[in-house]
Amino acid sequence: MNTPTDTTATLALRSDLQIIAEWIQPGNHILDLGCGDGSLMGYLDRTKSVTGYGIEIEDHYIPQCIQNGVNVLQMDLDRGLTEFNDNSFDQVILSMALQTMRYPHLLMEEMLRVGREGIITFPNFGHWKVRWYLAGRGRMPVSEALPNYWYNTPNIHLCTLQDFEELCRQHNFQIQERRTLNHHHETGLGLQLLPNLLGEIVLYRFTRLPDNIPR
Amino acid sequence: MPVKIDNNSVGLVTPEKFHCSEPISLSCGEVLPEFDIVYECYGTLNSSKSNALLICHALSGDHHVAGYHTWEDEKPGWWDRFIGPGKVFDTDRFFIVCCNNLGGCSGSTGPTTTNPINGNRYGPDFPLVTVSDWVESQARLADHLGIEAWLAVIGGSLGGMQAMQWSVDQPDRIKNAIVIAAAPKLTAQNIAFNEVARQAILTDPNFFEGRYYEHSVQPDRGLRLARMLGHITYLSDDSMAKKFGRDLRQGKINFDYSEEFEIERYLRYQGDQFVGRFDANSYLLITKVLDYYDPEETEKRSLAEVFSRAKCDFLVVSFSTDWRFSPSRSKKIIKALHDNGLNVSYGEVKSSQGHDSFLMTIPQYIEIIRSYMDKLAASL
Numbered sequence: 350m351n352t353p354t355d356t357t358a359t360l361a362l363r364s365d366l367q368i369i370a371e372w373i374q375p376g377n378h379i380l381d382l383g384c385g386d387g388s389l390m391g392y393l394d395r396t397k398s399v400t401g402y403g404i405e406i407e408d409h410y411i412p413q414c415i416q417n418g419v420n421v422l423q424m425d426l427d428r429g430l431t432e433f434n435d436n437s438f439d440q441v442i443l444s445m446a447l448q449t450m451r452y453p454h455l456l457m458e459e460m461l462r463v464g465r466e467g468i469i470t471f472p473n474f475g476h477w478k479v480r481w482y483l484a485g486r487g488r489m490p491v492s493e494a495l496p497n498y499w500y501n502t503p504n505i506h507l508c509t510l511q512d513f514e515e516l517c518r519q520h521n522f523q524i525q526e527r528r529t530l531n532h533h534h535e536t537g538l539g540l541q542l543l544p545n546l547l548g549e550i551v552l553y554r555f556t557r558l559p560d561n562i563p564r
Numbered sequence: 565m566p567v568k569i570d571n572n573s574v575g576l577v578t579p580e581k582f583h584c585s586e587p588i589s590l591s592c593g594e595v596l597p598e599f600d601i602v603y604e605c606y607g608t609l610n611s612s613k614s615n616a617l618l619i620c621h622a623l624s625g626d627h628h629v630a631g632y633h634t635w636e637d638e639k640p641g642w643w644d645r646f647i648g649p650g651k652v653f654d655t656d657r658f659f660i661v662c663c664n665n666l667g668g669c670s671g672s673t674g675p676t677t678t679n680p681i682n683g684n685r686y687g688p689d690f691p692l693v694t695v696s697d698w699v700e701s702q703a704r705l706a707d708h709l710g711i712e713a714w715l716a717v718i719g720g721s722l723g724g725m726q727a728m729q730w731s732v733d734q735p736d737r738i739k740n741a742i743v744i745a746a747a748p749k750l751t752a753q754n755i756a757f758n759e760v761a762r763q764a765i766l767t768d769p770n771f772f773e774g775r776y777y778e779h780s781v782q783p784d785r786g787l788r789l790a791r792m793l794g795h796i797t798y799l800s801d802d803s804m805a806k807k808f809g810r811d812l813r814q815g816k817i818n819f820d821y822s823e824e825f826e827i828e829r830y831l832r833y834q835g836d837q838f839v840g841r842f843d844a845n846s847y848l849l850i851t852k853v854l855d856y857y858d859p860e861e862t863e864k865r866s867l868a869e870v871f872s873r874a875k876c877d878f879l880v881v882s883f884s885t886d887w888r889f890s891p892s893r894s895k896k897i898i899k900a901l902h903d904n905g906l907n908v909s910y911g912e913v914k915s916s917q918g919h920d921s922f923l924m925t926i927p928q929y930i931e932i933i934r935s936y937m938d939k940l941a942a943s944l
Contacts, residue, residue, distance in 0.1 A: 378905065402902060408928050411911045412935035415879070422898060422910045432899050 387419030475509030688774025
């Protein structure tokens with residue numbers, strides 16, 4: 350699966366697809382932010398009979414989604430989800446796109462405004478290979494999960510697992526579940542002990558803290 | 565012979581006429597006791613009659629959407645680039661129908677046709693119709709053709725409004741609505757442009773309160789001005805700059821009011837062409853159809869509530885430089901659709917050609933429509 354030609358998107362699909370699918374109930378109404386060619390929505394439709402929409406900004410993905418039978422809306426996520434009403438989705442998914450957002454924390458607020466639950470996956474910048482690359486070569490890491498150079502990468506807000514969890518604490522996002530995958534896209538004991546070091550891709554399910562809990 | 569015939573042209577086509585002797589009650593309260601609808605068809609209706617597409621024309625369009633009436637025609641139908649074997653609306657796969665709408669001037673009942681009650685031309689007495697009235701008359705045509713439900717109703721601009729209205733007026737007779745460069749209603753600016761166009765016609769000395777046929781004249785000057793104004797709003801500033809810039813016809817200014825700039829030549833040419841083929845009363849009437857289109861106001865409820873009747877799937881397309889029906893207008897439509905959980909896809913195509921983009925073969929636009937039509941063809 351993990352041939353050197355795999356892009357971040359397809360790597361992510363292979364690895365986090367099943368975990369995301371586990372988190373989705375049959376028939377749920379889903380919004381998939383940055384849906385690419387619609388593979389995830391297509392998969393969820395086939396396996397969980399979900400309804401909903403993918404949102405994508407890149408021109409070339411729009412016909413691909415349509416061809417794949419996925420409802421796609423061409424919109425800019427950096428402008429928020431103003432087109433959508435409060436609480437109109439069961440889950441809002443942001444798969445491998447958090448790091449490309451101009452204001453990740455504002456989008457997360459929006460995700461929990463329009464949806465009951467947020468699902469976020471991203472490449473962990475705390476992974477040992479990334480640290481090794483930066484420490485050893487003194488240059489911005491390039492890898493299968495992060496294939497672009499610093500100047501042409503869409504990834505403008507890379508973060509580590511710890512950074513993300515700190516953001517959640519500061520903004521009262523309650524993490525319901527965290528899963529990590531190593532660079533072979535497997536889970537294991539080591540990952541549970543040292544997730545920020547060994548996790549190449551992290552997956553979160555999060556909700557808003559209930560209002561009655563003091564913040 | 566036309567200069568160049570497309571390899572994938574539908575070729576020679578002949579318009580047909582459907583006479584409906586069942587009266588039609590119009591939104592304005594009047595009744596037309598009978599009416600004619602002129603239409604053209606391309607492709608073959610399959611045995612299950614499930615592959616029929618209805619193309620709805622915009623303000624100045626007509627039923628002649630593809631091919632040629634004679635080999636002497638200089639130009640093919642108005643959307644010929646989209647309709648034919650192998651084209652996005654593929655006549656090898658779909659049966660395609662387009663009609664001239666009621667109130668038009670290309671053969672369907674309208675101001676230029678004879679009122680059966682008194683034997684005179686309707687002229688200004690032709691009742692003001694609405695998009696819903698058009699949908700009703702198109703549904704009668706579908707009955708006549710034996711089409712239970714359209715696989716898709718497709719239209720740009722005012723045509724897109726018809727596609728939307730089909731989805732709520734005839735929810736069981738439409739499987740897909742393709743709504744291009746449209747809006748859920750006109751803005752004040754849109755109405756303002758229409759009003760200037762109407763005033764140009766209404767104040768023409770040859771208008772004679774719409775009874776110009778009796779004087780054997782036409783308000784050509786007003787109609788020409790109306791069309792010139794329209795053309796300015798169909799283009800973008802950029803596309804006009806690119807196409808004409810400040811180019812002078814004779815390479816120098818003449819210090820007079822002759823046709824000096826290329827843009828002047830273009831607008832005058834468009835105006836002249838238009839007066840030869842369009843009727844002023846029809847133009848007035850169709851601008852009113854546009855102005856009146858406002859399903860929220862008509863039904864006194866929100867757009868989302870209006871679309872709660874819809875059952876079909878939607879494809880909505882807008883164009884980045886379309887300032888007449890801008891992408892933000894299309895997003896209002898999208899919102900009402902996804903508020904109802906309806907299947908909808910939306911593409912915002914980058915183009916330089918303004919509102920006219922919907923008539924153009926812009927690669928991204930073509931890809932979007934083609935992928936949607938491929939999916940529909942696969943479902944047959």
